Amino acid sequence: MLRLPEAHRDLFKKPFGTLYGSIGELLPRLEGRAVYAVGDVVTHNLLEAGVVPDIAIIDGYTMRSPCTRSPLLQARRLTAKNPPGTITDALAEAIGDLVRNPPGAIFVDGEEDLAVIPLVLAAPPGAAILYGQPGEGVVLRIVDEAAKREAVSMLEVFVRE
Template sequence: MLRLPDEYRDRFKKPIGRLFPELVDALPLLAGRTVYTVGDVVTHNLLAAGGSTEIAVIDGYTMRAPCAKTPLCAHRRVQVKNPAGTLTEELVRALEDAVEHPPVLIIVDGEEDLAVIPLARLAPEGSVILYGQPGEGLVACIVTEDLKTLANDLYSQFVPV
């Protein structure tokens, strides 16, 4: 298991893609792209708007409170453990498998927030990752070589425990 040291947490609070106040503002960016989502509300809102996601990573919570908008989708379901502030090998392996064999709903026992980092490392270029930015909206990350470099740099901040 990898843990994010406290001294690096602020670095992970800044969006690593383009911030949109509402999902509707991001929809044109999604056209013709493979979409991955991280977060219950983002996933729910995308599906409610008629969109689709190849991989959805959820934990049943939003801002540490139970989420009433937990999405229901017909994807193959995989359950993993991932405590807050960590990236478990189980989560990373599930993401690897999901990228290779979509569609998949990954249900995290713990916290899914940091799944964006390994997903950005694994997702094919040209795809897009959507995740929530608490109190601000959602972030859309188009997977590029630059995003993969940033994700690798952020991933290197984690330490084994």
């Protein structure tokens, strides 16, 4: 398991992609791409907009409060334990499994906030990854070599436990 030290938490507050005010603003950028969603609200909003993500990673919470809008996706379901502030091997393996064999949803027992990092590393070039930026909107990251390099550099501040 990888743990993000408290001293480095602020590094992960800035968007890891382009910030949009709403899902509607970025819908044209999703056409013809694999779409991966991290978070209950983002997944719900995509479904409301008529976009079924190839992969959804959800935990049943939004901003640490129960999310009553958790989507019921008709897809393969995997579960993974992932305590707050960590990226577990189980989560990374589940992500890899679904990227190789979509569609599906990962139900996280814990917190899915940092799942964007292993998702960028596992995703094929051109995939669209969306996640919520609390109080600001939704972040879109199109996977390319720069995204993968940035994800690798983010992992450098984590501690293996």
